[in-house]
Amino acid sequence: MNYIFGPVSSRRLGQSLGVDPIPAKTCTWNCVYCQLGKTPSYKLERKEYVPTDELIKELKHTLDLHKPGDIDWITFVGSGEPTLHSKIGEMISRTKAMTSIPVAVITNGSLLYMPEVRKALSFADAVLPTLNAGNETLYKKINRPHTSLTFQHLIEGLKAFRKEFNGKLWIEVMLIKGMNDSAEALRELAAVLKTIQPDAVHLILPSRPPTESWVSVPDQDGIMRAQAILSGIAELVNPSESHFELHDPKNPVQEILSVLNRHPMMHSEMMQALKKLDKSNDDIEHVFLDLESSGQARQIEQHGVKFWVKSNH
Numbered sequence: 001m002n003y004i005f006g007p008v009s010s011r012r013l014g015q016s017l018g019v020d021p022i023p024a025k026t027c028t029w030n031c032v033y034c035q036l037g038k039t040p041s042y043k044l045e046r047k048e049y050v051p052t053d054e055l056i057k058e059l060k061h062t063l064d065l066h067k068p069g070d071i072d073w074i075t076f077v078g079s080g081e082p083t084l085h086s087k088i089g090e091m092i093s094r095t096k097a098m099t100s101i102p103v104a105v106i107t108n109g110s111l112l113y114m115p116e117v118r119k120a121l122s123f124a125d126a127v128l129p130t131l132n133a134g135n136e137t138l139y140k141k142i143n144r145p146h147t148s149l150t151f152q153h154l155i156e157g158l159k160a161f162r163k164e165f166n167g168k169l170w171i172e173v174m175l176i177k178g179m180n181d182s183a184e185a186l187r188e189l190a191a192v193l194k195t196i197q198p199d200a201v202h203l204i205l206p207s208r209p210p211t212e213s214w215v216s217v218p219d220q221d222g223i224m225r226a227q228a229i230l231s232g233i234a235e236l237v238n239p240s241e242s243h244f245e246l247h248d249p250k251n252p253v254q255e256i257l258s259v260l261n262r263h264p265m266m267h268s269e270m271m272q273a274l275k276k277l278d279k280s281n282d283d284i285e286h287v288f289l290d291l292e293s294s295g296q297a298r299q300i301e302q303h304g305v306k307f308w309v310k311s312n313h
C-alpha cells in the first residue's frame with residue numbers, strides 16, 4: 001500500500017483509515033513541532049502530487065478487505081499538507097460515492113483562503129484545521145509558514161470556510177510550553193477562535209519527537225490554563241494519551257513500519273498493541289529485534305520516554 005494506512009486507533013476519530021495524498025514533507029509550513037522533520041523546501045503549487053486513480057484503487061481494495069464496522073472514519077491526512085493535492089476534492093467525492101463511512105480531512109488550513117480549496121473540502125464530513133496562535137508574530141514563530149502566507153490569510157480562510165461548510169469544523173490547537181500556554185497568548189487565541197465559531201476545539205500536545213528539540217509539552221498548569229480559557233469557545237476536547245492497535249497478527253512488523261512512516265510511536269503503546277494480539281514476551285522481543293534488523297526503525301529517548309522512529313528520522 002502506498003497511500004493507505006491503518007486503520008489506526010484515534011481518540012477523536014475512532015478507528016481511522018488514513019489516506020495520504022502527498023509525498024513526505026510536501027508542505028506550506030515548517031512547524032517547530034512537526035513530527036516528520038524539517039520542511040526541505042516550501043511548496044505552494046497545487047498539483048496532482050500522487051496519481052488520483054491509483055489512490056482510489058488502493059482505497060477501494062482496502063475497504064473491500066474490511067467488514068462493516070471496522071472503520072469509523074476515512075481520514076485524509078498527509079505526511080505534508082493534503083490540500084496541496086489539486087484533486088483532493090475529487091478524491092473525497094469518489095470516496096463518498098463508494099462508502100457511507102464519513103470522511104475527515106486533517107489540514108493546516110493555510111490554503112483555505114483559496115475558494116477552490118474551500119470547495120474541495122466542502123465534500124468532507126469533518127475538517128480539522130490547525131490554529132495555534134492569536135497573532136501574526138506567534139503564528140510565524142510556531143508554524144514558520146511560507147513567506148507569502150500571512151496570519152490574515154489563515155484567519156480569513158477559516159472564517160470563510162466556516163460560513164460555507166455544513167460539516168463539522170474541529171480546530172486543533174497544539175499547546176507548546178512557553179509559546180502559546182501563557183494567559184495572554186491563550187486569551188488572544190480565544191478571541192480569534194470566537195470569530196471563527198468552530199464546532200469544537202481539540203487540544204493536542206507535542207508528545208511525539210518534534211523537529212525542534214526545545215519544543216515541549218506544557219506543565220499541568222499550562223494545560224489547565226488552556227482548558228479554562230478556551231472552554232468558553234466551543235466544545236473542548238482535551239488531550240489524552242493516544243493508543244494504537246495492530247490488526248495483523250501474522251505481520252506486525254510491516255504494520256508497525258507503515259505507521260512509523262507517518263509518525264513515531266511510544267515504545268509503551270507498541271508493547272500494549274502487541275500484547276493485545278496475544279503475543280508472548282518472546283514473540284514481542286522478536287518483533288522488536290526484527291524492527292531493528294529491518295534497518296527501517298530505531299529507538300530513541302525524548303524527555304525520558306522511549307520512542308520508535310523511522311531510521312532516517
Ligand code: SF4
Binds near residue numbers: 025027030079081
Ligand atoms: S506539522 Fe503538518 S503543517 Fe506543520 S510542517 Fe509538519 S506536515 Fe506541515
